[in-house]
Amino acid sequence: MQEERKTLEQREQMTDVERLRHSASHVLATAILKLWPEAQFAAGPPVENGFYYDVDLPHRISPEDFEKIEAEMKKEIKANHPFERIEVSRDEALELGTKGRLAALSERPEPSKYKIDIIKNIPPDEKISLYRSGDFVDLCAGPHVMRTGNIGAFKLTNLASAYYKGDEKNPQLQRIYGTAFKTKKELDDYFAMLEEAKKRDHRKLGRELELFVFDDDVGPGLPMFLPRGAVIVEELEKLAKETEFAAGYQRVRTPHIARQSLYRKSGHLPYYADSMFPPMILAEEPKADLLSEVGKESPEYRMRLGLSKDEILRGKESEQSFSVALDVEPRYGDVYFLKAMNCPHHHKLFAAVPRSYRDLPLRLAEYGTCYRYEKSGELFGLMRVRSLQMNDAHIYCTPEQFEAEFNAVNEMYLKYFKLFGIDKYLMRFSTHDPSRLRGIDAKFVDEPELWKKTEEMTRNVLKNSGINYVEVPNEAAFYGPKIDVQAWSVIGREFSIATNQVDFAQPRSFDLRYKDRDNIDKIPICIHRAPLGTHERFIGFLIEHYAGNFPLWLAPEQVRILPIGDEPKVLDYSMSILNELRAHQVRAEIDRSTDNINGKIQRAEQMKVHTMFVIGKRDMEASAVSVRVHGKGNLGAKPRVEAMAEIVQSIRERRA
Ligand SMILES: [Zn+2]
């Protein structure tokens, strides 16, 4: 990943714990230099849950070195050096770098080469500052804690390798990760949480509970749900369909592929091309010729867009940015793409029928499957995949309706959070960067007024609804402001679950219109929303959240009947209960193996079956069942009718 330099604003917004962790990275570098004075350092920012420092060092640091590095770090913390800020001119900074004095304890024979490179990339109007703590001097914009002694508790956690600036053409560095907290207790709690998370790891539980698999022949990042996992998928869809139906949504269905022209209209090409699978080219010429010609120049872009390098470059240089490139027709027959998003298809459905203000708001929903080309190094269980089934919908509304619609979307989120027992969540509201509306590094659609207006409307809704949110500048989608929803699982681990987007650009590029009261054609605003995110990520989250102990309504196997012994009458009675449960759509199974009852219970507990009906002769004679609930143990005998009614009721109400 490309690491961008933090803006002044971002630095000011660094939280106390981020300052503390970043300060710990200075102490880490100091400790490494005490052990290996020739070490060269690159970047050392705080990251989620900790910090790292990238170091270039002939000695290969291993976890066995952690103890002695940590011992040196402790000395630095104990010495309680102040972090002293020194402002210098660019020339002074470069001179120190040349003397090897940056990220160093003293002058050294080798220049501080990475720091020199960083200085050269600091914008001319930005002040250059150094920070000194003890003998250690580093090029750094801050901020830090006051003194090294303010770093309460820390631990080095792991090692990785990383290319300088994330570019594989640059040297490979050793990345040393650590974490730090104000107190020892917070540090201990954090590691206890990680331990618990390991037990709840969705990849491990997914295998053990037979929920989903990956297969090399199918391809990396393409999960398949086994019957027990498919149950959860279907239950979530049912929930979404019922909730959306009640909220006035209509369902649509669209294909998984579309022509290139669709994605040019939507702007996904070229803005989003890197995240899409390469195109399927339906060549009119023999394919072999096509491939050899494609190989001649700019294979990357040609394959992706069917354009030549010249066309791409011409497009970029011109004032209208990509528009020249966009006008060029594909040269080889038809070009299709797997869909990376459902929106363009839905826009076409909006446009398929003449719309008037009376049709709005129009809410089109689909659990659409999308395909995104994530780098193989970034694939991670169900959390980062290449095929994703999304709880998608697009709401087309007038500017007057926007606030109510956006509010209703937020309410839907809150309703789901309550249902799943998600107590802690945060909405990250990302806005645009006005300096990147045009030019070669344009990142946002060039509509300054609309950006301002929609961002303001969105901010108002968030403020008025009292939802927990933060504002993040410069991270909007290319077509409008965006809200990422983060939720914390029961054990306190954070997940990005879903994204909402406000979109004024795509309705324009698709020429979407409705007849307003005054009989004038107007362009609707579009809200993209997906409260349950994707099945993949949401189920990954739920597995950890529930540790695989799903509530009854979501449980892959809701009831297992465990007859004691093999007396035909007891078996008949058990079968009649099974049939009755199934008649009520309860996912029930029976264990008719010849194992003893303890073995049967153990097996059911292992698969985390929600409820067990243990049935012996006495139960049969009393028209009863002995109820056992996973994790709660034996709840005693109950009349059959009562036990049955409770199961059905709990499922219907989707009880926790
Ligand atoms: Zn610093």
Ligand SMILES: [Zn+2]
């Ligand atoms: Zn969308």
